Amino acid sequence: MVLNHKKVAIIGAGPVGLTMAVLLQQKGAIVNVYERDRNAHTRVLGGTLDLHKQTGQKALKKAGLLDQYYKEALPMGITVADEKGNILFTKEITPENQYENPEINRNNLREMLLGSLADDTVIWDRKFIAMEETDSKWLLHFKDKPDVTADFVIGANGGMSRVRKYVTNSEVEETGTFIIQGDVVNPEKTCPEFFEWCDGKRPMAAFEGNLLVANPCNNGALTYGVIFKKPEEWKEGCPLDFKNTEQIRQFLSERFSSWSMLYQQLFLSTSLFAGLPARRIPLDKPWKNNRPLPVTLIGDAAHIMPPFAGQGVNTGLLDALILSENLTDGKHPTISGAIADYEQKMRIYARKAQFESGKNEQEMREVSFSFTRFIR
Known part of the structure; x- marks a missing residue:
């Protein structure tokens, strides 16, 4: 050797x-x-x-x-939903696919x-x-x-x-996409409607350039990512302070204002945020x-x-x-x-x-x- x-x-x-x-x-x-x-x-x-x-x-x-x-x-199923919270498609876990990528x-x-x-x-x-x-x-x-x-x-x-x-x-180099990650502690109590709606699956939703992907079962926490094209005015850097939880909540609530209150509850229940540009x-x-x-x-x-x-x-x-x-x-x-x-x-x-x-x-x-x- x-x-x-x-x-x-x-x-x-x-x-x-x-x-x-x-x-x-x-x-x-x-x-x-x-x-x-x-x-x-x-x-x-x-x-x-x-x-x-x-x-x-x-x-x-x-x-x-x-x-x-x-x-x-x-092993987790996947739910695809629209911005109103309507379920469009579901992929269930089966004995055949349970070991594909748990x-x-x-x-x-x-x-x-x-x-x-x-x-x-x-x-x-x-x-x-x-x-x-x-x-x-x-x-x-x-x-x-x-x-x-x-x-x-x-x-x-x-x-x-x-x-x-x-x-x-x-x-x-940055690719032009920005990702905001959020953690929700004790989601059963802090955002019960969204947690129940997940039904143990990973929900995904996309509308007008905003995407949301979540996982309700991450060692007792619910984690999610919000993905969008980096705004032109952020060329010199992201203006958000991710230590200021209330500021990020407000930013997401405004950005997702046309989405269902189901998603709004998720943002308002988040206790920790992090933000980063996509890179390659x-x-x-x-x-x-x-x-x-x-x-x-x-x-x-x-x-x-x-x-x-x-x-x-x-x-x-x-x-x-x-x-x-x-x-x-x-x-x-x-x-x-x-x-x-x-x-x-x-x-x-x-x-x-x-x-x-x-x-x-x-x-x-x-x-x-x-x-x-x-x-x-």
Whole structure:
């Protein structure tokens, strides 16, 4: 194995970074994950994740965690509705489709992956700043923490990764779509009408350029996303203060003023908001071939894309699967060779996923958009 006596540093303890660590550690590699969160109990915000059979689930199967994923994940039907709350279409869960892509809470997935790692694998409270070559090793710098050395660095720290500049000059670009995420605590009590209307399914609704996608069953919370084309007047930045809950409630209530009060109740019951523009990183430019020491990227750090085809985390988990196999199957005589093969394959499937996500994004912003065309 090309990793014998080599120390691997993975930057980022998201699902992709942790899966990479599990797959390498199971083959005997020396690996540590460095994560900026203070500890394992730091809450990971956001909606649930659905892992696809041909990508995310394959990686978990290789890690020996697929059965546990099925046990903890929740198969969910889908409801397509109009702005008045009328149900247009429903996809039910059946014995045949229940394992296609069940939803799992991000924190539950993190705990599941952490449980498969040695206790000292993840080093918490480490915000990566930079790294440099020294004595034929990478010297990694963290904010207000001691430096560490590694033979091989894998950047798995998201779309705004600081590891990226050591691999490529490509920069993240906005796609023109804005997403507001909301969390509703105890939805059975705080927005009972909307929660009951969901009926345990994920509702989706679109009208006049505004889209709403929700999940009523996210570890006791209801999470949702509001998606719309970024207004022209937001060119210099979003004017909303997402710490000002009342301001965001008012913004959404006005934007959705023609929608049913069913949706208005959802906004008024929301206790936490977050906002972000949809982003992508182009894969058309070649990555640097003069890297002084082994370093590469996986997950959003490599190919962040709009979240409109459910491909982001799944593509990242496929990265972890392919790269870990290249590094441990004995078919590649050098780490650099294993990386080059992985990156060549990744560009093909990640470009395809980005294209699908971008196509869906453009169609979603059309007034005539119908979710039913994306439901299989």
